Amino acid sequence: MQQSAKTRCISSGVLILDDTILEKTGNQMAGVRKLFDHAKKTFVNGLSLVQLFYVDSQKRYPLWYALHSNRGRKPKPTKDRTVPIGKYKIALRLIRQAIECGIRPKAVLFDAWYASVRFLKSLHKMGLSFVSRLASSRYLLVNGIRIKAADLLKQKHRYRYYKSLKAKAFAVSAILPHFGEVTVVCVKYRNKSAVIITNLNTYDLVYIVSLYRQRWAIEVYFREAKQVFGLDKFQNRSASSIQAHLALTALA
Helix, strand or coil: CCCCCCCCCCCCCEEEEEEEEEECCCCCCCCCEEEEECCCCEEEEEEEEEEEEEECCCCEEEEEEEEECCCCCCCCCCCCCCCCHHHHHHHHHHHHHHHHCCCCCCEEEECHHHCCHHHHHHHHHCCCCEEEECCCCCEEEECCEEEEHHHHHCCHHHCEEECCCCEEEEEEEEEECCCEEEEEEEEEECCEEEEEEECCCCCCHHHHHHHHHCCHHHHHHHHHHHHCCCCCCCCCCCHHHHHHHHHHHHHC
16 A cells, blocks of 8 residues: 555545444344434444544545444443443554554544543554544643633633634643643634644644544545445345445445
8 A cells, every 4th residue: 555656645644533323224234233323313223334544635545444343232322422442442453553554644533432531542652643522521621720621612712713714713732631731722613613632732723623624534435435335235144245345335
């Protein structure tokens, strides 16, 4: 992969981590179980696909993936969308595969449900930078004062408009409990708001927000893979047949 200019990962590229549900009506397929669909706010039958994706200014494509199976436990939706420990291990395994193949990303991007302290520490130990959304229920230490992320978003006097982002934003240095120093960026765009954290502590907020926005590429990939290439349109029952279908879809 690194030998070809068409697929070579460059130092300004990013790795994006996310997962999606491949919904199924029956439960006879290998790995199918009850999963909480955050979009539908209900449990559905399906498979949980964890995907690692690569993006730079010239190219974007899926890398490794794995199906997450958590038999014996019924998943429960939580306020901060925390995922089971097993999924963290899968995610780290996928990232290690990328590193072993010579990929050195500018950062790893992911959404709030992956941003556990354990996961962030693991990335830090691997020498990797991260940019992640932070759940509004999480706490931070800003200037020695403990504050909830949701309350930090409400501090209107801190915001200024950034033309390049077409959004209002501000950044502060903070301590994420049990992890350490992070840069926190609060962003308001139209009627949406988000708290972003990163260990890229020497970069300005415009760069951090622009970097995180690249995470949208994997959402587009999931949508197109399902609608155009039938990522979730299979009736295979065996694990090997399902894996073959997923691999062929990724290559399409």
